[in-house]
Amino acid sequence: MCFIVKYVLLIANFIFTLAGLTLFGLGIAALVNTSDLSGVATTPLNAIAISIIVLGAIVFLVAFFGCCGSMKENRCLLITYALCLLLLAGAKIFLVVLMFKNVDNIGDLVDDWITKAFYNIEGRDTIHAIENTFLCCGTTGPNSYIGILQALPPSCCPYDASQQCVSSNAYGGCINIVTDFLVKYSDVFGGVLASVLAVEFVAILFAVMLSCSIGAKRP
Numbered sequence: 001m002c003f004i005v006k007y008v009l010l011i012a013n014f015i016f017t018l019a020g021l022t023l024f025g026l027g028i029a030a031l032v033n034t035s036d037l038s039g040v041a042t043t044p045l046n047a048i049a050i051s052i053i054v055l056g057a058i059v060f061l062v063a064f065f066g067c068c069g070s071m072k073e074n075r076c077l078l079i080t081y082a083l084c085l086l087l088l089a090g091a092k093i094f095l096v097v098l099m100f101k102n103v104d105n106i107g108d109l110v111d112d113w114i115t116k117a118f119y120n121i122e123g124r125d126t127i128h129a130i131e132n133t134f135l136c137c138g139t140t141g142p143n144s145y146i147g148i149l150q151a152l153p154p155s156c157c158p159y160d161a162s163q164q165c166v167s168s169n170a171y172g173g174c175i176n177i178v179t180d181f182l183v184k185y186s187d188v189f190g191g192v193l194a195s196v197l198a199v200e201f202v203a204i205l206f207a208v209m210l211s212c213s214i215g216a217k218r219p
Contacts, residue, residue, distance in 0.1 A: 005210045005213065006071075006073070009203060010066075010067060010070055012066070012199055012203040015199050016060070016062070016063040016066070016200075016203070017060055019059060019196045020059035020063065021060060022192055023052050023055055023056030023192055023193070024052075024053055024056030024057055025056075026188060026189060027050065027051075027053030027054075027056055028049075031053065051095060055091065062081065062088065065078075065080055065084060066078075066081045066085075066207065069081050070207075073210070073214050075211045075214050078207045078211040078214075079208075081207050082203075085207070086204060089200050089204070092193050092197050092200075096193045096194060106186070107179045110175055111139075114130065114174050115175075118138065118148075127174070128153055128155040129155075130178065131153070134174060134177050134178050135177070136173060136178065137170045137171040137172065138156070138173060138174060139173055140175060141172055142166075142170035151165070152167070153165065156170045157170050158171075
C-alpha cells in the first residue's frame, strides 16, 4: 500500500508541475496582452494576471517538496508539503469564487472603462493601444468615431498601405471584443484552477497516508 501511495504521489506532483506551468503561462499571456492598456483597468487586469502567475510559480515549487518527500520517504517534507497544499487550496478556492462571482459583471466594467477613456481626450492614446491589442475599433464599432474624429485611426483596421481605414474594413467594437476576451480567459483560468484543486485534495490525502505509513514502520 505504501508503495502504491508513494508512486501515486509522484504522479500527482508531475501533474502539479504541468498545472503550475500552465497557470504561469496563462498569467504571462494575460499580462502581455494587457501590458499596453495603460490608464484603463490596468489595476484589476494586472492583479488577476499576476495572481495567476504567482500561484503557478508556487504550485510548481511546492511540487518539489512532494517529490522529495515521497521519494526519500521523509515525514517532515511530506507534512510540509501537505500544509502548503492546504494553504494553496484555500487561496485557489477564494480566487475561483471571486472570478466566477464577478464574471457576469465583466461586461459592465469594460463598458464603463472603455467609454470613459474613449470620451477623454487625454485617454485617446490608450484607446488606440486597446484597438491595436484586441483588434477592435471604438466603443461599439467605427461609428463611435462619428463627430469625434474626421477619419478613422489606423488602429481601427488591419494594416494595408494601399487602403484607407474606413468603416467597411474596420474591426468591431472594443467593448464586446474585450469583454469576450476576459470572459474566455476567466473560464480557462477557472477550469484550470478547479482541476488543480481536485488533484491537490487527493495529494494531501495521500501525503498524510504516506507519512503515517512511514511513521508506523519506524520503531
